[in-house]
Amino acid sequence: GDSVTQMEGPVTLSEEAFLTINCTYTATGYPSLFWYVQYPGEGLQLLLKATKADDKGSNKGFEATYRKETTSFHLEKGSVQVSDSAVYFCALSGRSGNTPLVFGKGTRLSVIA
Amino acid sequence: EADIYQTPRYLVIGTGKKITLECSQTMGHDKMYWYQQDPGMELHLIHYSYGVNSTEKGDLSSESTVSRIRTEHFPLTLESARPSHTSQYLCASTGLPNEKLFFGSGTQLSVL
Numbered sequence: 001g002d003s004v005t006q007m008e009g010p011v012t013l014s015e016e017a018f019l020t021i022n023c024t025y026t027a028t029g030y031p032s033l034f035w036y037v038q039y040p041g042e043g044l045q046l047l048l049k050a051t052k053a054d055d056k057g058s059n060k061g062f063e064a065t066y067r068k069e070t071t072s073f074h075l076e077k078g079s080v081q082v083s084d085s086a087v088y089f090c091a092l093s094g095r096s097g098n099t100p101l102v103f104g105k106g107t108r109l110s111v112i113a
Numbered sequence: 114e115a116d117i118y119q120t121p122r123y124l125v126i127g128t129g130k131k132i133t134l135e136c137s138q139t140m141g142h143d144k145m146y147w148y149q150q151d152p153g154m155e156l157h158l159i160h161y162s163y164g165v166n167s168t169e170k171g172d173l174s175s176e177s178t179v180s181r182i183r184t185e186h187f188p189l190t191l192e193s194a195r196p197s198h199t200s201q202y203l204c205a206s207t208g209l210p211n212e213k214l215f216f217g218s219g220t221q222l223s224v225l
Contacts, residue, residue, distance in 0.1 A: 034213070036214075038154070041218075042218055042219075043203055043205075043216030043217050043218050043219050044203070044205075044214070044216045045216065046213035046214070049213065087154045089156070093210070098163075098210065100146060100158055100161050100171070101214060103155075103156045105153070105154070105155040106153075106154035106155060106156070108154065
């Protein structure tokens, strides 16, 4: 079945450091890919998404490119801030959209000033 | 932005009690989901629904039930709470295939 593997945390960075959180997937066909973020004490919210190969999703300085050849969707940000401290989830949706999202296990990011 | 609501926000209850966690959304979404989130943050799908009178079991459903009598309402019931049920429970909904999920703020359940 479909699955998502993302790097384990926690990840601790200093403010203004470069961030990469790796995500790879296994799926039949051509899934849509997502990154969700969960701030402390809140539910998840969509950070960005890409629906086809070579698409780049971006939001709030974060970017991720849908790489079909490497089945990857790594999350990057050039300069993190303390306010980016959260848990990040990679997820995929099967092409039909009729099955629940498959989530990775989450990566906790802590940014220190 | 999200119009999806969960109550209660926090609940402390004794072993053996029956409890219902409420989830409502005002967006007219057909698809709704319940997730259990463990302390390590991993999400486990408990139940989901694709419309009124339609419910499906997820990976972690054996000790709970759901109903979908109205589009906007998707309550989760634990018939007999146990300490192993202590967790955060998240409700989510979406309207279209491959569109984003809207999550509620969660219910933090503690079973003593």
